Amino acid sequence: MLDEPHAPAQTISRSTARTADAVVKGIESRISSGELADGAFLPAERELMAEYGISRTVVREAIARLASRGLIEARHRYRPIVRQPGYDAALSAVGGVVSHLLNGSSGIKNLYDTRVFLEAALVRNAALHARKDDIASLRAALAANEAAIPDSRLFYATDVAFHAVLYEIPRNPVFPALHKAFTLWLAPHWERMLRSPERNRINHLSHRAILEAIVERDPDAAEQALQNHLGAAWEYVRGTFEEPLSDRAESNDG
Amino acid sequence: MLDEPHAPAQTISRSTARTADAVVKGIESRISSGELADGAFLPAERELMAEYGISRTVVREAIARLASRGLIEARHRYRPIVRQPGYDAALSAVGGVVSHLLNGSSGIKNLYDTRVFLEAALVRNAALHARKDDIASLRAALAANEAAIPDSRLFYATDVAFHAVLYEIPRNPVFPALHKAFTLWLAPHWERMLRSPERNRINHLSHRAILEAIVERDPDAAEQALQNHLGAAWEYVRGTFEEPLSDRAESNDG
DNA sequence: CGGACGCTTTCGGTCAGACCAAAACGAGTG
DNA sequence: CACTCGTTTTGGTCTGACCGAAAGCGTCCG
Incomplete structure (x- = not known):
C-alpha cells in the first residue's frame, strides 16, 4: 500500500492541504479495517511520525483530532487507546x-x-x-x-x-x-x-x-x-x- | 456498566494539569464575558503565546480544542474566528x-x-x-x-x-x-x-x-x-x- | 483620483531537536 | 511471589526556525 509520506491526491484543492488530514484518514481506515482493534493501543507518536514521514507536531494534531471525534481515547500522559465509537461516545x-x-x-x-x-x-x-x-x-x-x-x-x-x-x-x-x-x-x-x-x-x-x-x-x-x-x-x-x-x-x- | 473511560472529554484534572487547559479556560471566559465577541478574530498565536507566557505548541493545542468544541472557527490558514455556539453548532x-x-x-x-x-x-x-x-x-x-x-x-x-x-x-x-x-x-x-x-x-x-x-x-x-x-x-x-x-x-x- | 498590480510583512502550518516528568518495564531483593 | 527501585519509553512542553499563503501597503497605470 502506501508507506508513502504524502499522497495528496485529491479534494484538498481549496487552499487547504492539512498534512494531519492524511494521517487522520490513514489511522481512521486502519481502525475501521480492524487493523487497529477496539481497545488496542495506538502506536507511539515517534513511531507514527516515522511511519508517515511527518513531524511529531502533525502526529499530535492528528491524534488530537481523532480523539475529539471519539475514535481514540487519549487520556493525559497515557498511551492513546483505539475506540470503536458508539452512540454515547458520539x-x-x-x-x-x-x-x-x-x-x-x-x-x-x-x-x-x-x-x-x-x-x-x-x-x-x-x-x-x-x-x-x-x-x-x-x-x-x-x-x-x-x-x-x-x-x-x-x-x-x-x-x-x-x-x-x-x-x-x-x-x-x-x-x-x-x-x-x-x-x-x-x-x-x-x-x-x-x-x-x-x-x-x-x-x-x-x-x-x-x-x-x-x-x-x-x-x-x-x-x-x-x-x-x-x-x-x-x-x-x-x-x-x-x-x-x-x-x-x-x-x-x- | 463501567462509567470510567470517557466522561466529559476533558476531566483530566487528575494527576497533571494540561497547560493548554488554562489557556482554553482563559479564552473561554474571554468569550463568554463578551471581551471576545462573536465573529471577532482571535489574537494571533504569537500574541497569545506572549500573553499567556507559553509556547506556541500549547497555544495551538488550546485553539484546536476550542475549535473542536465549536467555540471558535479555525479554517485552515485563516485567522480563527470566535463563535458563540448554538444548538446546531453542537x-x-x-x-x-x-x-x-x-x-x-x-x-x-x-x-x-x-x-x-x-x-x-x-x-x-x-x-x-x-x-x-x-x-x-x-x-x-x-x-x-x-x-x-x-x-x-x-x-x-x-x-x-x-x-x-x-x-x-x-x-x-x-x-x-x-x-x-x-x-x-x-x-x-x-x-x-x-x-x-x-x-x-x-x-x-x-x-x-x-x-x-x-x-x-x-x-x-x-x-x-x-x-x-x-x-x-x-x-x-x-x-x-x-x-x-x-x-x-x-x-x-x- | 481610483483601481490594478506587485512587494513586504504578518501569521498559520510544519519541521527539527531537545528536555522533563510520569508511565511502563524489568531487574534485583526480601 | 510480591514488592521495591532504577532504567527505558513515551507523552507533554519548549525553542527556534522556515515556508507559503493572506493581508497590508505602496506604486503605477488608466
Whole structure:
C-alpha cells in the first residue's frame, strides 16, 4: 500500500492541504479495517511520525483530532487507546459544546423540555409496544426505586434507572445514549436539588402511575403521568438557578 | 456498566494539569464575558503565546480544542474566528463522530428510526398545539412542495422545508437543530435515492395528509400519516445501501 | 483620483531537536 | 511471589526556525 509520506491526491484543492488530514484518514481506515482493534493501543507518536514521514507536531494534531471525534481515547500522559465509537461516545463528544449552552437558564430549560418531549413519546411507545420483559424490567426498577425511598442518594440512582428502562424499550441504541447524555448534562443541577424521603415518595408514586398506565396500555394516561412527573420535577430543579440570572437568553443559533 | 473511560472529554484534572487547559479556560471566559465577541478574530498565536507566557505548541493545542468544541472557527490558514455556539453548532460537532456510525446499514436505520420516532411525536404535538401561524407556515410549505413536483431537486428542498416547519412548532431551538443534523447526516443516502415526479407526487400527497390531520386536530391520524410517509420513504432509501454489509459494528454503546 | 498590480510583512502550518516528568518495564531483593 | 527501585519509553512542553499563503501597503497605470 502506501508507506508513502504524502499522497495528496485529491479534494484538498481549496487552499487547504492539512498534512494531519492524511494521517487522520490513514489511522481512521486502519481502525475501521480492524487493523487497529477496539481497545488496542495506538502506536507511539515517534513511531507514527516515522511511519508517515511527518513531524511529531502533525502526529499530535492528528491524534488530537481523532480523539475529539471519539475514535481514540487519549487520556493525559497515557498511551492513546483505539475506540470503536458508539452512540454515547458520539453524544459525550457533544458534551463540551453543550456545556456552553447550559449557562443561561433558557439553555437548561430547552434541553429539559426536549427531554420531556422525548420521554413523553417514549412512554406512549411503551404503553403501545412494551413487551412482557419490558414490563418486568419496569416493575423491577420501580421496586428498587421504592426500596430506596429512605436514601436520597440511592433514590436518585434508581430514579435514573427507571427512566432508563423507558429508553431501552424501543431497542434502538440511540435512545439509551440520549438518556445517558441527558442525565449527564442535567445532573449538576439535578444533584443540587433538595431531596427528602417525602419528595422521593412522591416521585416514586409518579413512577408507579406511569408504569400502571403502561401496563394498562393507555398511552394518553401514560404520557399525562409523565408530563405531570417531569413538570413537577422541573419546578424543583429550576430553584437551583433562580439567581439574579442576567437575562442573557441566547439559546438560538444561525 | 463501567462509567470510567470517557466522561466529559476533558476531566483530566487528575494527576497533571494540561497547560493548554488554562489557556482554553482563559479564552473561554474571554468569550463568554463578551471581551471576545462573536465573529471577532482571535489574537494571533504569537500574541497569545506572549500573553499567556507559553509556547506556541500549547497555544495551538488550546485553539484546536476550542475549535473542536465549536467555540471558535479555525479554517485552515485563516485567522480563527470566535463563535458563540448554538444548538446546531453542537450537533454539527457530533457529525464527525456520527459519520462512523453510518457505515453499516444498521447505523443509518437506527438514526432514521430515531428521526421517525421524533417526528411522529412532533406531528402529534403539531396536531395538538399548532397555532394559526404554524398552520399557515405548513400550508405555505405544502404549496411550495406541490409546485416543485416536476423538479425533483427543488422538490427535495421543499420536502425538507416542510418537515422543518414541524420542528419549529414546539418553539424549542433544539428541534430545528436536530432537524438540520438529521437531514445533513442522512442526506448522502437520501440524495442517492431515485426520484421522479410520480414519487414526488406521492410524497406530496403524504405531506398533505399529514397537514390535514394536523388541521383537524387529530394527533393519531397525523402520526399515522407520518409513519406511513416515512416508512414508505425508508423502503426507497434502503435500496441505496443494500450492499454486502459487513456484519460487525452493529451498535456497541459502551 | 481610483483601481490594478506587485512587494513586504504578518501569521498559520510544519519541521527539527531537545528536555522533563510520569508511565511502563524489568531487574534485583526480601 | 510480591514488592521495591532504577532504567527505558513515551507523552507533554519548549525553542527556534522556515515556508507559503493572506493581508497590508505602496506604486503605477488608466
